[in-house]
Amino acid sequence: MWRKWIKFKKWQWGLIIVISIAITYFSIPPGKPYFEVDYSTVVKSDDGSLLHVFLNKNEQWFLPPDTSSIPKKLEDAVLLYEDQNFHLHSGVDIGAVFRATYQNIRSGRIISGASTLPMQVVRLRHQNDRNIFYKVLEAIEAIKISFHFSKEKVLKMYLQHAPYGGNVIGFQTAAHKFFGKPIHSLTWSEAATLAVLPNSPGLIYPSKTNNRLFQKRNALLKKLFDKEYINELSYQLSILEPVPDEFITFKSSAPHAAFFLRSQYPAQKILNTTIDKNLQDKANYIAQKYEELYAADGIRNLACLIADSKTGEVKAYVGSPDFYDNANKGQVDGVRAYRSSGSILKPFLYALSMDEGLILPETFIRDLPTYFDGFSPNNASEDFQGVVTAKEALVKSLNIPAVRLLNSYGLFQFYSFLQEAGIKSLFRSADEYGLPLILGGAEVSVWDMVMLYRGFANEGKFSNNIILKDPESKSQKGAQLISAGSSYLTLDMLKDLKRPGSEYFWQKFNNAKDFSWKTGTSYGHKDAWAVGLNPEYTIAVWVGNFDGESNKNLSGANSAGPVLFDLLEALPSTSKEWFEFNEMDFREMKICSVSGFRASENCPKADAVYAPYGMRSMKSCDYHQKKYLSYNKDLQTCSACWDDLGAIPTKLLEYPPDIAYYLRRKGAFIESIPPHNPECSRYKAEISSKIIYPNMDAKLFLPVDFNGELQKVICKVGHTSSVNKVYWYLNEEYIGETDRQHKMAVTFKSGWNELKIVDDLGGEDLQKVFAVIKE
Known part of the structure; x- marks a missing residue:
């Protein structure tokens, strides 16, 4: 048998080798990806709308391929104009080759071509010179890609990489740049325009006097009508539509979010976000409105973030009112910038302190002049109440009770909580921050604050915000750092804050929804904060100047609060009620009606309240004490003088001396405690x-x-x-x-x-x- 092979002539061996090479060549799939090009980075909203588009490295608008199908109108127009036998040939149209050859020889010049869409795809890939040699190579590779790729794939590759004039590449890019719409919204006239442009991309340069594009488009529309793709009415209406005479600028709805995401995911060309385009536009409008309103007071910047309270999906991201405002540092991302926290960390301290058994909302906390190793906090009012309930101290954002509470709870423990909750901006140690940590000594961001306050909405579980679509991220469990009961009670306290300005009467409307919120103002009036949430959304607002300039007009309630409530009004209406009260998260406790501590046998009146389940044991009330008085009740007695003066057990309310002093200053009547019998042999002076x-x-x-x-x-x-x-x-x-x-x-x-x-x-x-x- 092998002797027969030896007898083959050289030309036969050559033919065998050529055939083998051809079979091998055509059987090997083209490289993946077929096009090695640099696409624009695209940031999309949750419904697929464009939020921001970046130029590629070649300064081109070149949207990356996606999975959407080609509109039927555009497919019909392109195939009729470029390659009518597209579905019949295998990369090379032999009939078109003979026809073009005959026409060109007869005229003595090239007046017709035979390029098919697969051949044009090859030319777009290699960018070769247009001569006979490269035409042959293109034909060979066109057969190969037709063998390995479906017709739909080949057509899509052509449309996705075709030049449309200027620095516009691809049919999706062209639809946005020329008509300001996605491809599936194209009319017959627009589809015909996109069909003829790759053949003569120079026609699109903005010019109101250039009629060539108009004529080419109408010629194709006439052909579509003749071939019965469109009826006469559609044809007549289509030829009346103008052709584009300018490039449409890509609108950027969330530039700060886009730049942040591109820096985090540089290799990813399509960034599908959770941002709601409609809500983002509303947030942009509100931010710009307040920028203009506050400019007269020297307040130039603000930032805000809205996220789903449960999942953490970001719905609106405004880093500054105007990204392109260079005079006011508009490109600074206020959502990510670290700013002094003011008072907005206080709710977390109160919640943690409830779990620790230090307080309940009704518990009295000292509001007195206080000194800690050279640090002396003061209230914004520069006044002292003597004692206030924890709820009143939080609602009024009193500084002294908060500092005293942090000292009791533990600075390091609170600092550790912030770290475990996800705050990464704490670049100093707990001791370096000291007790001022609770008054604005820490650096936080708008992003951090939404993340933290969402923890209350998730029953004390803390997880990061989400801005990129990821089905698995919705199921993130989060770290349980605060009990569900304390979270609920804290939110309940924060519902009692009064709204700023016209929102003061917000609660009086029948359709008003519950909303928990907290404001904060940093030392020196450099940062104004307002953070709020309901079961569906969490909103954080920062107002100030990016250069850190102080401004006496800045305050959380008057500057950030109005922005917060305008954003709240912009949210979709919902029928969802307040957070569910779950009795499993609480246990009943008897507390003294005066001090708010656990009631003792000496408290004349006790109130039944809900305490977080699992909270540590709370101390008993020491305001009420049992004293033995003489028959006249003017002296205290003990066993050494009972026989002479009597021993009547009496429950008395005895405030500590420092509290009594400030309550008297406020006009409160403090009943005097009878002194001990001075003649008693066992008498020892008490701390009166x-x-x-x-x-x-x-x-x-x-x-x-x-x-x-x-x-x-x-x-x-x-x-x-x-x-x-x-x-x-x-x-x-x-x-x-x-x-x-x-x-x-x-x-x-x-x-x-x-x-x-x-x-x-x-x-x-x-x-x-x-x-x-x-x-």
Whole structure:
């Protein structure tokens, strides 16, 4: 058998080799992807609308291929114009080749071509010169791709990579740049225009006097009518439509989100986001409206973010009102920028403190002058209430109760919570932030705040926001950092904030929905915040200046609050009610109706409230105490003097001295506590008086007056019992006495001082004070 093969002539061997090579060539699939080109990066909304389109590296508008089908109108127009036998040939139309050859020889010049769509696809891929040699190569490769790709695939490759004039590549790009619409909304006239343009892309250059494109389009429409693709009415209406005479600019609805996503996913050309195009446009409008409104007050920037409360899907992302406003740093992404948090972290401290058993919404917290190693917080009102409930302290955003609560809960524990919840902007240690962390000492972003407040909506589970579509991300469980009960109670407290401006009467409308929100203003009036949520949406707003300029007109309630509620009004209406109250998340607890702590047997009245299930044990009320009084109830007695004076058990309300002092200043009536029988052999003076200013281990910085005298410090004493006189001592030297109103101007020496008071009931208190003399 092999001897017969040897007898083959050379030309036969050559033919065998050529056939083998051809079979091998045509059997090997083309490389994937077939086109190695640089596409534009496209950012899309949740419904597929364009949010932003970037130029590619060649400064071209070149939308990447997608899975959408080719509109029938465009397919019919293109095939009728470019390749009528497209579905009959296998890459090369032999009949067209003979016809073109005959016509060209007869005329003595090239007047007709025989390129098929597969051949044009090959030419678009290689960008070769247009001569006979390359025509042959294109024909060979066209047969190959026709063998490996479906007709629909070949047609789509042609349309996706065809030039349409200027720097516009691809039929999807052309539909947007020339007609401002997606491909499936094209009319017959527009489809015909896109069909003729790749053949003469120079015709599209904006020119109102150029009729060549108009004529070519109408010729194709006439052909479509003659071939009965369209009826006479459609034809007559189509030829009346104008052809495009200018390029339409791609509108950018979410440029800051687009630039952020491109930086995070540089290799991804199509970025499908969760952003709602309609809501994004509304948010842009509101941001621009307030930018113009606040400009007169020197407030130039704002940012806002809206997300689905449950899933975390971002629905609107406004980094600044105008991305192209270079004068006001419009390209800064305010959603991602780190800014001082102001008071907006307070709700999380209150929620954590409830789980820790420190408070319930009804629990009293001290609102008194407070000092912590040189740090002295103050309320915005520069006033003190004495005591306030936790709910009132949170709703009014009082600073002193928040700092005292953070000191009790633990600075490091709260700092760790922020880190576990996903805050990555904390670049200093907990000790470096200190207690001012709760008043705005931390750096957070609008993105972070939406993420954090969503934790309340998810029953204390904290997870990151989502901006790219990902079916698996919707099921993210999140870290359980706050109990469901504490989350519900915190949201319930935040519902009681009053709305700014006209929104003050928001609750009075019959169709008003519950909404929990919190405002914050940073130190120096540099940042204004408003964050709110309901079961469906969480919104965060920041208002200020990107350059950090201070502005007295900035405040959370008056600057960020109105933006927040305009955004709330822009949200789709819904019938969904408030967060569901689940009794499994709570247990019933009896608390003192006065102090708000767990009721003891001495509390005359107790209220039944819901406490988070699993909260740590709460301390008992120490405001109410059992005392034994004489028969006349004017003295306290003990077992040593019961026989002479009597022992009537009596439950008394006894405020701590510092609280009693400020409640009296507010006009509250504080009933005096009878003193112990002074003649009792076992009598020992009780703490009936207390130095309330300065605090223990306070550090004072004392300036010298113009006359060279050292400024004095007004020291204060609070008392509970019927104290009339208080005697004052400084460093064991008597310096005077006070009667009823116990304030004393004291001159401290440089360094450590020891301030002591003794009242006329025998009670005494001692404080150490460190003074620094500033010349």
